[in-house]
Amino acid sequence: EADIYQTPRYLVIGTGKKITLECSQTMGHDKMYWYQQDPGMELHLIHYSYGVNSTEKGDLSSESTVSRIRTEHFPLTLESARPSHTSQYLCASSESRKGDEQFFGPGTRLTVL
């Protein structure tokens, strides 16, 4: 089982709140990713990082922001949550020197009321 963790697993909040979704991996992987997934739909890449102090936007436009201050930590922040942000958020990591196989965390199910 992959050593990648996400907290919280479930979050229900009101509109306008600021939230941070946590993601940590203990595998020393250089690359990390955030995906958004709606029920029955494919995963969409919203952010990725090649390494410390590197962050890039993915294919799907997102109002969230990310940071990579430490190799093992890749938090995602929403400054002002809206109902349209309701979704499942999946974090993943991979190692460039090992074929970039991505290992996924358990996900955070976010509901914005």
Add this chain to the structure above:
Amino acid sequence: KNQVEQSPQSLIILEGKNCTLQCNYTVSPFSNLRWYKQDTGRGPVSLTIMTFSENTKSNGRYTATLDADTKQSSLHITASQLSDSASYICVANDRGSTLGRLYFGRGTQLTVWP
């Protein structure tokens, strides 16, 4: 446009039966194809990874095939178990970028009944 399509969208089978899931992709340039299993409310877990030069790969009761010429892949599950109930996602990886971008299908939702 790079994309991955899977069929069927959903499938119900009885415990102990075999089944085959299909995947068509148009990702180019193509690097490898992966099958993931995603349990409800969990993150995807890798089952198999095949490069364009591989035709088949097995992982226990899971056997994946790849035809790079027709851009088709299949996942065969043998002697299904209740724990096989999950979404099975086909993912194609391009080699046109340093990121190694992944293109995800929408998955086949498999339900195994006792």
